[in-house]
Amino acid sequence: MEANNGFKTNATRHFRSKCATEQLCQxxxxxxxxxxxxxxxxTFSSAGEPVHVLRGVDLxxxxxxxxxxxxxxxxxKSTLLHLIAGLDAADGGTIQLEEIxxxxxxxxxxxxxxxxxxxxxxxxxxxxxxxxxxDNLAFQARIAGRHDAAWIKELVERLGLGGxxxxxxxxxxxxxxxxxxxxxxxxTKPSLLLADEPTGNLDEATAEDVLALTRDLVAxxxxxxxxxxxxxxxxxxLDRHLTLHAGRIA
Numbered sequence: 001m002e003a004n005n006g007f008k009t010n011a012t013r014h015f016r017s018k019c020a021t022e023q024l025c026q027x028x029x030x031x032x033x034x035x036x037x038x039x040x041x042x043t044f045s046s047a048g049e050p051v052h053v054l055r056g057v058d059l060x061x062x063x064x065x066x067x068x069x070x071x072x073x074x075x076x077k078s079t080l081l082h083l084i085a086g087l088d089a090a091d092g093g094t095i096q097l098e099e100i101x102x103x104x105x106x107x108x109x110x111x112x113x114x115x116x117x118x119x120x121x122x123x124x125x126x127x128x129x130x131x132x133x134x135d136n137l138a139f140q141a142r143i144a145g146r147h148d149a150a151w152i153k154e155l156v157e158r159l160g161l162g163g164x165x166x167x168x169x170x171x172x173x174x175x176x177x178x179x180x181x182x183x184x185x186x187x188t189k190p191s192l193l194l195a196d197e198p199t200g201n202l203d204e205a206t207a208e209d210v211l212a213l214t215r216d217l218v219a220x221x222x223x224x225x226x227x228x229x230x231x232x233x234x235x236x237x238l239d240r241h242l243t244l245h246a247g248r249i250a
Contacts, residue, residue, distance in 0.1 A: 032062065033063075034062060035095075036094075037060075037096070038058055040083065040095065041091045041247075042083060042091050043091055052247055054076050057080060057248060058248075061224045062224065064223070066225040066240075067225065067241075067242060068241045069226060070244070071244035075247075078228060083102075084097075084226070090103055097113065097117060115144045116190075117192065119185030120185055120195075121196070122196050122197075122198070123200040124201070127180060127181060128169075129170060131169075132166055133161060133166070133172065134166065136169070136180050137155065138152055140184055140187060159179040159180075161176070161179060178199070178210050182210070191223055191224065192223060192224045194227075198210070199229070199231070200229075207231070208234070208237075
């Protein structure tokens with residue numbers, strides 16, 4: 001299922017070897033490419049007419065790099081994230097995550113990719129209401145078989161969740177819920193963190209605080225970070241700011 005198209009470099013092998021022998025990568029790895037997209041296209045049908053949402057998107061994202069993606073409503077930002085995460089299938093083009101070509105995977109293969117290598121953060125938090133904060137934090141890592149108690153403890157401390165672990169999602173604020181969602185996504189130490197309007201339901205001050213924590217944790221782990229946002233102010237705080245317009249990245 002996995003294809004090697006030149007991305008499995010010596011730097012990649014060194015990074016994986018280092019990660020396998022430490023509880024957490026405590027360095028920012030050499031900036032090799034974690035995500036490579038070429039000529040990606042996606043068309044939907046509306047009232048029997050084709051709507052070309054993505055018209056040949058090209059994008060490279062390196063390990064440790066934090067990138068913001070903005071664009072008008074309906075420009076295809078969320079569609080692009082869904083394709084990268086394997087939540088939908090592209091009509092054409094390729095998506096390469098490290099040595100894996102996502103566009104060639106089966107549904108089961110894409111689900112495994114999300115479990116093992118991709119962290120997802122959404123605007124609506126998507127926490128499990130019947131689980132405590134502690135169990136929500138550990139949920140994905142346990143499913144992936146990669147639960148690391150020391151790393152979970154650090155996430156709890158860095159995200160300021162120490163006094164909330166026994167509470168349930170409905171018992172904490174929106175900002176706190178988003179911190180839990182970010183911690184859950186990073187608990188597996190993913191290769192790539194994708195965030196779709198992660199601060200859209202938060203007030204400005206809380207949004208800045210949550211994003212600052214996310215930036216720091218991404219730098220701490222060395223994963224790639226791609227965030228869709230409507231806020232030009234927040235976009236400017238990341239390493240790179242891209243715009244999706246007319247189905248292509250400007």
